[in-house]
């Protein structure tokens with residue numbers, strides 16, 4: 001359960017730790033890391049810009065659906081929340097691919113393909129945060145990182161001097177000076193705070209010039225079935241979660257001014273076949289109350305770590321949601337970072353962080369490259385070739401399309417690779 005607490009209170013508790021750690025952003029990566037560190041007996045300070053627990057998990061920016069690949073299983077086991085996860089999610093098996101006309105052209109057993117590696121499940125983001133938080137997860141809301149004192153060489157092991165702002169949504173935020181051995185920047189794809197550290201600039205990020213609206217449709221009987229329809233100038237996806245279906249309707253950025261309702265009507269008029277699921281999904285988008293338009297951009301930082309800072313999750317490598325893997329990799333990275341910190345002293349910290357980056361960054365970038373390859377098929381094919389895409393997808397197996405990600409599942413992350421041997 002997420003509980004609000006003051007920054008001062010958390011900072012006081014951290015003062016007794018050998019490693020004082022600040023985690024900026026209580027999203028999927030930040031909560032996973034904080035909870036894993038708490039299980040090690042540490043007292044990381046977890047701050048979050050949202051006003052409160054409710055907006056953090058379920059405002060227009062946060063309320064969307066996730067399909068989670070099996071790399072999350074060991075993370076959930078490590079937090080002892082696997083059972084709760086299963087209760088709050090649904091198993092996904094069938095992946096149904098529709099042509100640009102709406103006609104179903106193939107159905108694959110994606111869950112079956114992944115089963116040898118673990119679970120493949122659908123869950124609402126807010127529910128996942130609740131699962132990760134377990135019985136108690138203190139967070140200081142309405143707070144952000146304002147500054148990190150610079151001038152310290154990267155090889156130096158002196159703690160980072162930071163300024164944390166609380167009450168950021170009010171007229172007069174309060175500034176707190178503090179010292180941490182490690183600052184973890186986990187404030188998501190559009191991170192503002194990564195600009196405070198070296199590596200926070202982009203190394204070739206991708207902008208598809210597409211985006212899309214998320215809406216919720218009522219659950220149907222096909223709770224294990226994902227539907228995707230890649231059309232001429234639009235994309236529609238329907239992803240089951242517990243007691244509902246998350247719908248994503250995407251199109252070029254130039255269509256955003258039209259609004260969700262009119263764009264949904266336009267898409268409907270282009271389809272010659274309308275399955276009940278697609279019908280319901282388009283109705284849900286048309287009836288959604290002012291849905292948020294998600295920009296489909298990614299981000300790849302040029303460097304993840306310094307001697308006392310680390311970028312984590314989407315702040316380090318933000319994903320296009322084409323392969324449905326960003327949250328999975330964020331959780332895997334949090335697990336690996338927690339392992340690298342488990343027995344590390346402040347003197348060993350720069351070494352531990354370098355190991356973490358050397359092992360985990362190539363894995364994350366491999367998954368990110370796979371997401372980009374899929375984006376190439378989804379967004380950049382000329383409209384006139386939409387039929388060709390249908391043909392291509394009749395021929396290309398899911399195993400091939402997701403090859404680099406399946407390779408990561410075959411060779412799972414090994415926390416022992418990043419653990420510093422105990423002296």
Ligand SMILES: Cc1cc2nc3c(=O)[nH]c(=O)nc-3n(C[C@H](O)[C@H](O)[C@H](O)COP(=O)(O)OP(=O)(O)OC[C@H]3O[C@@H](n4cnc5c(N)ncnc54)[C@H](O)[C@@H]3O)c2cc1C
Nearest residue numbers: 025027028029049066067187188313314324325326327328
């Ligand atoms: C529509 C959509 C569908 C997706 N589908 C999938 C999927 O099916 N499967 C999958 O694995 N991934 C999916 N993803 C990607 C996944 O959501 C991200 O990769 C994942 O959320 C990254 O976790 P994170 O903790 O880095 O960032 P987030 O979960 O975004 O968390 C960042 C947190 O930082 C907070 N914050 C922001 N700025 C500040 C600040 N200055 N100070 C303090 N806190 C701050 C935010 O409020 C937020 O709570 C999807 C993403 C979207 C948008």
